[in-house]
Amino acid sequence: MPGKAASAPRAAAIVGPFASGKTSLLESILFATGAVPRQGTIKDGNTVGDSAPEARNHLMSVEPNIAGTEYLGERWTFIDCPGSIEFLQDAYNALMVVDAAVVVCEPDPNRAVMVSPILKFLDDHKIPHILFVNKVDTGDVRLRETLEALQAISERPLVLRELPIREGGQITGYVDLVSERAYKYHAGQSSDLIKLPDGETDEEKLARQELLEHLADYDDHLMEELLEDVVPPTDEIYDSLKKDLANDLIVPVFFGSAEKREGVGRLLKALRHDIPGPEVSAQRLGIGPSGDAIARVFKTVHAQHTGKLSFARVWRGEFTDGQHIDGSRLSGLYTMPAGTLAKTPKVGLGDVVAFGKLENVGTGALIGANDAGADAWPAPLPPLFSHAIFAEKKGDDVKLSGAVTRLVDEDPSLSVEQNAELGEMVIWGQGDIHLQVAAERLRNRFNLQIGTRRPQVPYRETIRKAVEQHGRHKKQSGGHGQFGDVHLEIKPMPRGSGFTFEDRIVGGVVPRNYIPAVEEGVKEWMPHGTLGFPVVDISVALTSGSFHAVDSSDMAFKTAARIAMTEGMPKCEPVLLEPVLSVEVAVPSEYTSKAQRVISGRRGQILGYDAKDGWKGWDVVNAYLPQSEMSDLIIELRSLTMGVGTFSWHFDHLQDLTGRLADKVIEDRKAAAAG
Numbered sequence: 001m002p003g004k005a006a007s008a009p010r011a012a013a014i015v016g017p018f019a020s021g022k023t024s025l026l027e028s029i030l031f032a033t034g035a036v037p038r039q040g041t042i043k044d045g046n047t048v049g050d051s052a053p054e055a056r057n058h059l060m061s062v063e064p065n066i067a068g069t070e071y072l073g074e075r076w077t078f079i080d081c082p083g084s085i086e087f088l089q090d091a092y093n094a095l096m097v098v099d100a101a102v103v104v105c106e107p108d109p110n111r112a113v114m115v116s117p118i119l120k121f122l123d124d125h126k127i128p129h130i131l132f133v134n135k136v137d138t139g140d141v142r143l144r145e146t147l148e149a150l151q152a153i154s155e156r157p158l159v160l161r162e163l164p165i166r167e168g169g170q171i172t173g174y175v176d177l178v179s180e181r182a183y184k185y186h187a188g189q190s191s192d193l194i195k196l197p198d199g200e201t202d203e204e205k206l207a208r209q210e211l212l213e214h215l216a217d218y219d220d221h222l223m224e225e226l227l228e229d230v231v232p233p234t235d236e237i238y239d240s241l242k243k244d245l246a247n248d249l250i251v252p253v254f255f256g257s258a259e260k261r262e263g264v265g266r267l268l269k270a271l272r273h274d275i276p277g278p279e280v281s282a283q284r285l286g287i288g289p290s291g292d293a294i295a296r297v298f299k300t301v302h303a304q305h306t307g308k309l310s311f312a313r314v315w316r317g318e319f320t321d322g323q324h325i326d327g328s329r330l331s332g333l334y335t336m337p338a339g340t341l342a343k344t345p346k347v348g349l350g351d352v353v354a355f356g357k358l359e360n361v362g363t364g365a366l367i368g369a370n371d372a373g374a375d376a377w378p379a380p381l382p383p384l385f386s387h388a389i390f391a392e393k394k395g396d397d398v399k400l401s402g403a404v405t406r407l408v409d410e411d412p413s414l415s416v417e418q419n420a421e422l423g424e425m426v427i428w429g430q431g432d433i434h435l436q437v438a439a440e441r442l443r444n445r446f447n448l449q450i451g452t453r454r455p456q457v458p459y460r461e462t463i464r465k466a467v468e469q470h471g472r473h474k475k476q477s478g479g480h481g482q483f484g485d486v487h488l489e490i491k492p493m494p495r496g497s498g499f500t501f502e503d504r505i506v507g508g509v510v511p512r513n514y515i516p517a518v519e520e521g522v523k524e525w526m527p528h529g530t531l532g533f534p535v536v537d538i539s540v541a542l543t544s545g546s547f548h549a550v551d552s553s554d555m556a557f558k559t560a561a562r563i564a565m566t567e568g569m570p571k572c573e574p575v576l577l578e579p580v581l582s583v584e585v586a587v588p589s590e591y592t593s594k595a596q597r598v599i600s601g602r603r604g605q606i607l608g609y610d611a612k613d614g615w616k617g618w619d620v621v622n623a624y625l626p627q628s629e630m631s632d633l634i635i636e637l638r639s640l641t642m643g644v645g646t647f648s649w650h651f652d653h654l655q656d657l658t659g660r661l662a663d664k665v666i667e668d669r670k671a672a673a674a675g
Contacts (some may be wrong), residue, residue, distance in 0.1 A: 089413035097313035112149035293317025332356025357372035376447035383428030465571035471564025484556035521561030
């Protein structure tokens with residue numbers, strides 16, 4: 001293949017759905033390039049990636065696996081990204097700092113939709129990517145059908161770079177559609193060059209013509225050659241492939257078996273010759289070639305022995321251990337050969353590196369120079385699932401708060417809120433497994449014993465009827481007594497009005513200096529209404545009262561107001577209110593009707609649906625949904641949509657809740673208060 005490959009270190013992300021074989025592909029690449037002496041397997045639990053206890057426990061990647069290696073004298077870093085949709089934030093972050101991505105999928109057209117979020121992100125950010133169809137050694141492989149299903153969700157044309165050779169229904173090799181050479185797989189070894197099998201010639205010619213036509217769409221000279229039936233030189237085809245891939249105009253497609261290392265060597269050659277170097281990638285990201293050293297952080301880890309590590313890609317210049325960066329002194333500089341940490345005195349353009357103890361630097365931050373033209377970092381994924389979390393050991397609350405803050409620093413798709421009203425710390429994430437892993441990290445890394453439970457719903461209550469109520473507080477116990485006397489008018493207000501207090505005193509029956517105390521007494525009563533919930537949407541007016549020249553005080557009038565509210569509110573026909581959220585559920589179009597049934601089954605009100613803007617073959621269903629029905633929505637939605645359905649939400653309004661559901665909520669609140 002022609003063209004001089006970039007000499008600066010390059011980086012590629014390995015991405016794709018859960019169980020597609022990404023970690024096996026990383027292992028195969030590391031063995032093929034001599035970075036490890038033996039190819040580990042997921043089954044044996046001895047792979048370079050997924051070594052964390054949480055990954056071993058769940059038998060899946062739960063964080064990026066970063067490994068450096070060398071291939072034909074060039075330095076490479078491969079970042080194996082988690083495949084679970086719940087850890088997609090780490091994948092997105094890694095994709096922002098690589099030169100290209102290898103998208104791994106299985107040869108099953110029914111699972112193609114699982115790749116759509118990754119393909120959409122890659123195209124939105126114009127990140128060059130190659131498709132590797134894995135596991136072609138298993139069963140009846142429907143490669144053509146798989147590519148058709150993938151093309152239906154890809155904004156870029158999928159360009160087959162090789163044609164499978166089959167024997168007895170099994171894929172045993174391939175024909176390179178540029179060089180027109182045939183190869184036979186040799187499990188665990190390099191493929192053998194063979195003569196093009198009989199019967200493959202016609203299919204190969206058609207596939208090659210299709211490849212050239214895709215390239216000609218972006219190359220006028222190549223188009224002229226095809227129109228004039230001129231066979232393009234091989235060098236020209238390679239150059240066109242390289243240029244179109246770098247500009248994210250096409251997606252070359254390869255296939256093989258990561259576990260058997262079939263097709264992996266061919267993939268490595270394509271990466272070496274076709275993907276751009278860090279100079280080109282930096283330009284794509286708006287980072288110019290001149291200026292001070294600059295790096296972008298894509299992952300933060302608070303390690304037990306090394307402290308905070310900021311994993312970053314260097315886009316310009318050099319960094320040295322011990323130098324001062326953004327007000328902090330760099331304490332430790334590491335590379336990741338074969339997935340281990342190795343100290344180094346200096347790093348430069350293209351290196352993937354871990355910076356030690358940059359305490360004020362977060363994920364997504366630019367280290368060093370602050371290039372105004374650099375692309376903005378993607379916003380964190382919105383919260384979808386939550387647990388209330390608490391320390392089981394007395395006195396660990398402060399330690400827990402600090403540990404959770406560190407986890408959020410590591411993973412921006414985690415968030416935490418302290419709900420003072422309900423007395424809960426609520427941690428939000430992307431799903432149940434995501435939060436399970438967060439809890440395990442708190443136990444394993446921070447030595448915390450924690451418990452979790454379903455978060456409480458912030459119910460409210462209001463009233464339906466107006467009432468006038470007298471409240472008097474009179475107490476005499478030697479010396480000055482206590483006397484406060486008020487008449488309150490309590491009325492319902494329109495939903496969303498909040499609370500108003502009105503002073504209607506005439507003639508000084510209640511002195512001016514006591515009126516604020518009456519309002520304060522009403523407000524102090526409102527957080528715990530008749531049904532046990534905060535009261536909203538009422539107005540209270542002080543209409544009359546009396547006082548004692550000696551015994552009246554602010555405290556006495558405050559108490560009288562609370563008495564009036566306690567006795568008057570039960571007469572106002574109190575009603576429970578539940579929070580209702582505005583929800584946008586996004587699913588592939590074939591699952592739209594199922595999503596609507598899920599919403600209806602959760603007491604939701606469907607407002608309509610439409611095509612999702614910018615997403616091929618996706619719909620968005622708009623609805624109102626009670627917050628109490630939201631806790632496991634994402635779990636059911638994903639189970640119905642091959643794991644890719646999602647939603648966004650925000651609070652919209654409060655609505656009346658009556659009947660058995662309301663009775664159950666009130667009973668539970670009373671039981672909790674009694675306990």
